[in-house]
Amino acid sequence: xxxxxxxxxxxxxxxxxxxxxxxxxxxxxxxxxAPVITSFSPASAKPGDAVTLTGxxxxxxxxxxxxxxxxxxxxxxxxTATSVTVTVPTGATxxxxxxxxxxxxxxxxxxxxxxxxxTPAKAGISSxxxxxxxxxxxxxxxxxxxxxxxxxxxxxxxxxxxxNSESVTVLRNTSSSGSMSxxxxxxxTGVGPYDVAIGDLDGDGKLDLAVVNSSSQSYTVxxxRNTSSSGxxxxxxxxxxxxxxxxxxxAIGDLDxxxxPDVAVLNIGSGTISVFRNQSTIGSFSMGAGPTLSVGxxxxxxxxxxxDNDGKPELVTVNNNSNLFSVLRNTSSKPYREFRRKG
Numbered sequence: 385x386x387x388x389x390x391x392x393x394x395x396x397x398x399x400x401x402x403x404x405x406x407x408x409x410x411x412x413x414x415x416x417x418a419p420v421i422t423s424f425s426p427a428s429a430k431p432g433d434a435v436t437l438t439g440x441x442x443x444x445x446x447x448x449x450x451x452x453x454x455x456x457x458x459x460x461x462x463x464t465a466t467s468v469t470v471t472v473p474t475g476a477t478x479x480x481x482x483x484x485x486x487x488x489x490x491x492x493x494x495x496x497x498x499x500x501x502x503t504p505a506k507a508g509i510s511s512x513x514x515x516x517x518x519x520x521x522x523x524x525x526x527x528x529x530x531x532x533x534x535x536x537x538x539x540x541x542x543x544x545x546x547x548n549s550e551s552v553t554v555l556r557n558t559s560s561s562g563s564m565s566x567x568x569x570x571x572x573t574g575v576g577p578y579d580v581a582i583g584d585l586d587g588d589g590k591l592d593l594a595v596v597n598s599s600s601q602s603y604t605v606x607x608x609r610n611t612s613s614s615g616x617x618x619x620x621x622x623x624x625x626x627x628x629x630x631x632x633x634x635a636i637g638d639l640d641x642x643x644x645p646d647v648a649v650l651n652i653g654s655g656t657i658s659v660f661r662n663q664s665t666i667g668s669f670s671m672g673a674g675p676t677l678s679v680g681x682x683x684x685x686x687x688x689x690x691x692d693n694d695g696k697p698e699l700v701t702v703n704n705n706s707n708l709f710s711v712l713r714n715t716s717s718k719p720y721r722e723f724r725r726k727g
Contacts, residue, residue: 416488417441418643421495424481428499429472434461435481435498437468443485450486450589453498454479455531455540475533475540476500482584489587489666490643495690518564520555524548532582532591535612542566545577545595552580552595552608554617569617574602574624583636583645585609586664593619594647596631603627605634605649605660607669623669625660628676629653637688637697639674639714647671648699650686655679657686657699657712679703679710 419441429435435458443449446463451470454477462469468483481498484491506513523546534541539557546553552573555566576599585592590610597604606622628651639646644662651658659674682705691698696714703710 416490416643418488418490418638418641419483419485419492421481421483421492424494424496424498427496428501430501430503431472431474431476433472434469435472437470437481437483437494438466439468439483439492440466441485441488441490442466442468442483443487445487448486450484452482452533452591453477453500456533456538457536472500473538475538477531477540484584484587484589485643486587486589488643491584491587491638491645492643493638495693495695520566521568522546522553523551523570526553527577528579530580530582534582534591534610535614535617536590537614541617543580543582543593545573545580546570547576547578550575550577552577552593556615556617571608571619571622573597573606573622574604575599576602577606578631579633581634581636581647585636585645585647585662586666586669587644588666594634594636595622596627596634596649597624598630598632600630603629603631605631605647605658607647607671609667609669623671625671627651627658628656631658632684633686635686635688635699639688639697639699641696646674648686648688650679650683650701652683655681655683657701677712679712680708681705683710 421439424437449460449463449468451458456473456475458470458473460470480493482493525548526544527547530543531540541557542555544553551570553570558565573595574597577595578598579596581594582591592610593608595606604624606624608619608622611618627649630653631649632652633650635648636645646662647660649658657677660671661674663670663672679701682703683701684704685702687700688697699712701710
């Protein structure tokens, strides 16, 4: 039997095959599969109720599954590889349920949104059901607002971008039942911040921020890694990535279905979408360049969602110059490398 030498060690043919099999096993053992939520039940529930997620590649350790009901994190009470039971949080919002397997730092979202129910149930809404407005100060010329529990205290916070003050403001929710109050913290962006999106970009269980800067002095997207703790909002210094001309809107979603949410930026000046593929690891951002997609002039506003229920999310924009909306359907077997424009 033929013998070969590798790094001063001798192997016969049989040993060589055994070594090959061992290396394959080691490789497979280190391969992480993104979780998938195939369904959840019930489809609607009130805070405090239990919801069961069904799917694949969940973490079998209960605390290693991080589940958000829109803006706010729920409490996981039981877990197997195919089922997770979670309690609906008080600050749940109408949105898909997201699950992060913190053991692999990979995440997924349900195809359907969860519908939170609050009591008492009513058949309609009248002016008597809504109290008078209460105003809170922001920085100069606030443009867009988003909602997410930025400090992980179970209360949804408000996030604004302020066009003329080159900042993003987080209003930390300090409210109590029947009384609204907020504590403001502001962070420097690029020039001309116009829109903000919220999502866990590095897989650490904390919601990060992405802000587009629309001024010709910037043309960037600034990504802020969340370093907050309960009761304290903080972010690492932003990392900036170049975009197309005059970026005005953005959306976060897992376009290549690898368990890491990507960032899509709409550039109104060039009529394009800049796609940034998420290659981040816990505690560190890394965004690879994706395709630049044409959407025509006057594009204004962008969203990400699986419109044809094939497990691959589409991109949608509206075009206010041509009275059209554009759907870019994800058609690739290697998602994200190919989109087909419709209308």
